Amino acid sequence: MEENKEFELELSEETMQMLEEYAKKNNQTPEEVVEYIIYEFLRNQLHVIERRAEETNTPVNTLVNMQFARIVSYLNQKKA
Secondary structure (H helix, E strand, O other): OOOOOOOOOOOOHHHHHHHHHHHHHOOOOHHHHHHHHHHHHHHHHHHHHHHHHHHHOOOHHHHHHHHHHHHHHHHHHHOO
């Protein structure tokens, strides 16, 4: 499988708010949180996301963004 696949995060306003809230709670920048989520979660899930995108004929970016939002939501609930 090819490494260094590129995707573009297009975060909703709600996801950005959750991201900023999580970053603030953890004394991090939003950029640090984005890097953490990509490295710790998304890179390991990318092959599954790509397969799902093929199965559902959905753009990979759409599914990556949806999964990113789920992860931010999960992290915020976990730290509550």
